[in-house]
Amino acid sequence: MSMAAPALNLANHFLIAMPSMQDPVFGGTVVYVCEHNENGVLGVVINKPTDMTMQVLFDRIELDVASSLDRHVVDEPIMFGGPVQDDRGFVLHTPGARYSSSLTVTEDVAFTTSIDVLEAVARGSGPRRVLVSIGYSGWSPGQLEDEISRNGWLTVGADAHILFDLPVEERYVAAMKLLGIDPLMLTSEAGHA
Numbered sequence: 001m002s003m004a005a006p007a008l009n010l011a012n013h014f015l016i017a018m019p020s021m022q023d024p025v026f027g028g029t030v031v032y033v034c035e036h037n038e039n040g041v042l043g044v045v046i047n048k049p050t051d052m053t054m055q056v057l058f059d060r061i062e063l064d065v066a067s068s069l070d071r072h073v074v075d076e077p078i079m080f081g082g083p084v085q086d087d088r089g090f091v092l093h094t095p096g097a098r099y100s101s102s103l104t105v106t107e108d109v110a111f112t113t114s115i116d117v118l119e120a121v122a123r124g125s126g127p128r129r130v131l132v133s134i135g136y137s138g139w140s141p142g143q144l145e146d147e148i149s150r151n152g153w154l155t156v157g158a159d160a161h162i163l164f165d166l167p168v169e170e171r172y173v174a175a176m177k178l179l180g181i182d183p184l185m186l187t188s189e190a191g192h193a
Helices: 054-060 071-075 116-123 143-149 160-164 168-178
Strands: 013-017 030-037 040-045 049-053 077-080 084-093 102-104 110-112 130-139 153-157
Touching: 013 168, 030 168, 040 077, 040 143, 049 054, 054 071, 054 077, 054 116, 084 116, 116 130, 130 143, 130 160, 143 153, 153 168, 160 168
Parallel strands: 077 130
Antiparallel strands: 013 030, 013 153, 030 040, 040 130, 049 077, 084 110, 084 130, 102 110
């Protein structure tokens, strides 16, 4: 009796675009994988800011912001999370209160697609750490595994500090360093001795 190899599960991992990736959507990105199952992969780009801030988003969806809300929160950029449903908001946050449509990824990260999490943030009673994106990244079953096998992506276990705390422009290098790699040392060329 042979045992089947366990399926690759990249939930709570970073996908790091190889420096050689020329794709205009994913080149230079770090994607946080929220879910990976038989239906495919769902993730959010965490280092591609849009020109929208949380304040602009609150204004667009007509949420009143509590006067006590930290300026840092309202000045945070909204990320371009990916090309799928790029007219909807998606929120990565620390777990805690229950929201209408949440997926708990780990004890440090939850993924919510309902507006109630943004209402809580605007009131000042939301999760302590949030990353909001417009759109998400999705792969059909086997598609991401194929891209990884063709050296499109590096993978590493995610670090909530990089996800929530580091400035956007530092996230790519920090994710690479989780692998012990200096991105400047990577090349797309195969070496021959």
